[in-house]
Amino acid sequence: MIVATYNVNGVNGRLEVLLKWLEEAQPDVAILQELKAPDARFPVGDIERAGYGAVWHGQKSWNGVPILARGQTPLLTRKGLPGEPEDEQSRYIEAIVDGIVIGCLYLPNGNPYPGPKFGYKLRWFQRLHDYAAGLLELEVPVILAGDYNVMPTELDVYKPDRWKNDALFRIEVRDAYRKLVAQGWTDAIRELHPHETIYTFWDYFPNAFARNAGLRLDHILVSPYLAERLVEAEVDKHVRGWDHTSDHAPVRIELAEKPVKRRKR
Template identity: 65%
Template sequence: MRIATYNVNGVNGRLPVLLRWLEETKPDIVSLQELKAPEEKFPLQAINDAGYNAIWQGQKSWNGVAILARGMEIKELRRVLPGDPEDSQSRYIEAWINDIVIACLYLPNGNPAPGPKFDYKLQWFERLMTHAKELFESGLPVVLTGDFNVMPTELDVYKPERWGDDALFRPETRAAFHKLMEQGWTDAVRKLNPGKTIYTFWDYFRNAYGRDAGLRIDHFLLSPSIDKRLLNAGVDRHVRGWEKSSDHGPVWIELSEQ
């Protein structure tokens, strides 16, 4: 089974790229972030025609998350991260698919930092940790995936000395990520590629993709029962080079059958 995560940076504007990638790689389950589309503008027909069922939570102009499944039923579990009933940003959706809990998230960017946006990022992180702990302790097979907007270590960022004040790399952000990991989650990509430089995002400016000046901010965190099934993990880096592509590349894991 192949599970993928992809920040599409606008699901309608990048739809040809998304559909081309789906046809090329045929992932079984996909989590999407940054739809940048309201509920009614999600391209469900095109997704269905590609062979996928879908659930989504849209938001006009910003944010938005979705989960796709190829030929499998999707049972939605929740579409909001608990802990703040006033939070109106579409950043989390969770489903039960093929006996796995798939939690798709789009963690806030947080810039400029310090400031209100950075405070919101850290508050959202705290809410995520609380809910993730409940998921982990449930004993269920859980995949926590999406755009975390965090580079956990210096290995995950091109020229880390330039990023010290950025919300994605500030000590508070990395500390929050490591605190989450201490619950017992496995970073799938890093587990299979220790010490290797791997990026999932390349800015549109300064030929970042051509120079491979990237960041690793899209992650797969696995609960123990899923970790035992992990076979492979990687990034479809070439997709970032396609015309009108997102500034992220799709990230994926492969799991053995139960």
């Protein structure tokens, strides 16, 4: 089973890129972020013609998160995180695909720091932390994937000294990510590539992609049951080089049908 996450940075404006990637990569589950479209403008017809069923949680101009499944429609279980009823931002959606709980998230950027947007980011992270702990208690296979808007370590950011006071790299945000993973989640990329410099985002600044001046913002966390089945975790970096593409690249994992043995690191 192949599960991928991809911040498309505007689903209608970059629909051609999305469909090209779906055809090439053929993920069984595609978790997307930044639709930048209300529910009514989600291109469900094009998605279905590409062979995917979908559930989505849109928002005009900003945010928006869908889950796509090849050859079936995901079973929707939740829109939005609990803990802040007045929060209207479309940043979380959850569904079941082939017995796996799939959580798609788009964590707030939080800039500028300090400020109310940074406070909202930390509150949202705490809500995710509380909810994720409950998912683990269910002892079912779970994936929490998306654009976390955090570089967990210095290995995940080009020239880290320049980012110390950015909301994507503030110590409070990195601590929140570490505490989340410490609940029992496995960061798929770091599990299989513990020491490699791997990025998932390159800004549109001139030559940022060519110089590999990037950030690792997009993460796939898997519950213990799925960690035993993890056989591959990669970034489709070449997609970032396509015309009119997103500033993010897709991240994908492959899960075996049965637990696999890996050499302990």
